[in-house]
Each structure stands twice: as structure tokens, then as C-alpha cells.
Amino acid sequence: xxxxxxxxxxxxxxxxxxxxxxxxxxxxxxxxxxxxxxxxxxxxxxxxxxxxxxxxxxxxxxxxxxxxxxxxxxxxxxxxxxxxxxxxxxxxxxxxxxxxxxxxxxxxxxxxx
Amino acid sequence: xxxxxxxxxxxxxxxxxxxxxxxxxxxxxxxxxxxxxxxxxxxxxxxxxxxxxxxxxxxxxxxxxxxxxxxxxxxxxxxxxxxxxxxxxxxxxxxxxxxxxxxxxxxxxxx
Numbered sequence: 001x002x003x004x005x006x007x008x009x010x011x012x013x014x015x016x017x018x019x020x021x022x023x024x025x026x027x028x029x030x031x032x033x034x035x036x037x038x039x040x041x042x043x044x045x046x047x048x049x050x051x052x053x054x055x056x057x058x059x060x061x062x063x064x065x066x067x068x069x070x071x072x073x074x075x076x077x078x079x080x081x082x083x084x085x086x087x088x089x090x091x092x093x094x095x096x097x098x099x100x101x102x103x104x105x106x107x108x109x110x111x112x113x
Numbered sequence: 114x115x116x117x118x119x120x121x122x123x124x125x126x127x128x129x130x131x132x133x134x135x136x137x138x139x140x141x142x143x144x145x146x147x148x149x150x151x152x153x154x155x156x157x158x159x160x161x162x163x164x165x166x167x168x169x170x171x172x173x174x175x176x177x178x179x180x181x182x183x184x185x186x187x188x189x190x191x192x193x194x195x196x197x198x199x200x201x202x203x204x205x206x207x208x209x210x211x212x213x214x215x216x217x218x219x220x221x222x223x224x
Contacts, residue, residue, distance in 0.1 A: 043214040101146060102158065106155050
């Protein structure tokens with residue numbers, strides 16, 4: 001099993017560009033989440049999904065969209081990148097409900113110029 | 114909303130010294146989890162505590178869950194350079210299906 005796979009590992013964008021961060025898991029987990037990590041801020045929940053076709057907002061959802069068409073994939077879309085979205089993004093999955101143990105991907109390091 | 118606070122934010126220790134990080138939640142937790150993130154890496158699950166007053170050990174690491182299930186601690190005995198990283202606690206609120214993370218304690222170990 002590869003676990004949780006995130007692509008790309010690094011990305012540089014210009015302000016106003018859009019892009020999609022990919023996340024895939026091969027553990028058949030129902031629950032998936034996106035977090036952003038900024039220095040001194042810990043991990044903040046952006047969006048989450050409790051299963052295919054179901055998504056909801058977390059603590060910091062503005063500027064991001066998600067969809068969950070399959071159990072395996074949970075992409076995160078930046079609609080119009082802003083410098084404030086410079087961060088490290090982690091995707092995580094859990095086999096049960098969202099309050100259970102999280103398995104994280106390696107992260108995407110994004111810089112918006 | 115639920116808040117999870119961790120102290121200290123940073124800790125520098127000499128190799129061989131002990132280290133403790135504390136975690137406090139504004140609400141009762143159904144469980145608490147601890148994660149470790151190495152520099153440049155991703156958070157990795159260490160342990161989950163579920164019962165009030167529970168204590169668990171992993172080699173030199175001791176984890177405690179408070180009697181009221183609102184606080185927890187991680188103690189490392191005789192730190193080593195391999196312990197370097199940021200330690201996060203995280204927990205769902207009662208009835209919540211979301212995990213809230215503390216801001217972490219960054220541990221530096223001086224050889």
C-alpha cells in the first residue's frame with residue numbers, strides 16, 4: 001500500500017493563477033481531510049469529506065474548493081491563488097469517523113508570488 | 114468552537130535531559146492523539162488515549178490523559194537527537210467528527 005499520496009511536492013504560482021492539489025489514498029478510507037500548516041499556527045482544517053459525494057467546510061475554507069467523486073481521490077482546488085495561500089498543504093485520511101487516527105500524505109509546499 | 118492549546122511552543126534541551134509538553138482542550142475529549150513531525154516531514158501518529166486517567170508508554174515516551182479528559186501530556190525521558198521535531202496533540206470534541214490540533218511544541222536537542 002502506498003498510503004496517502006500527494007502531488008505535486010512543490011509548486012510555485014503567480015497571484016491569480018489556479019491549480020489543483022491532488023490527493024489519493026489506497027486504504028479504502030471513508031474520511032479525508034485537507035489541512036494547511038503555517039509557522040506557529042499548527043494544522044488548520046480547510047475542507048473534509050465523510051465519503052464519496054459528501055464534503056464540508058473546515059476552519060479555513062475561503063479560497064479553496066473540493067470534490068469527492070471517488071473514495072480514493074480528494075483534490076483541493078485553489079481558484080485564484082493569493083500570497084496568503086503560501087503554505088504547506090497536507091491531505092489526510094482516516095478509516096472511520098473524522099475524530100479517529102489520521103494518516104497524512106507527505107505534503108505539498110506551495111509558494112504564491 | 115473547540116480550542117486545543119499546547120505549551121510550550123518551543124523547547125531547547127541538552128541531549129539526555131527530560132522534556133514535557135502539555136495539551137489543554139477547552140472541551141471534553143472523547144480521545145486524544147499525539148503526532149510527531151520531523152523537520153521537513155509530515156505528521157506521524159504516535160498514540161491515542163481514550164480512557165480518563167490513562168497512561169501509556171512507548172520506550173522513553175510517556176503519555177497521560179487527564180481525569181477530566183480535557184488535558185494531556187507527553188514526557189520524554191533522556192532525550193536523544195532523534196527526538197527532534199514538533200509534537201502535536203489533537204482531539205475531537207464530544208460529538209464532533211472533526212479533529213482539532215494544538216499548535217505544537219517544537220523540540221530541539223543540543224548534542
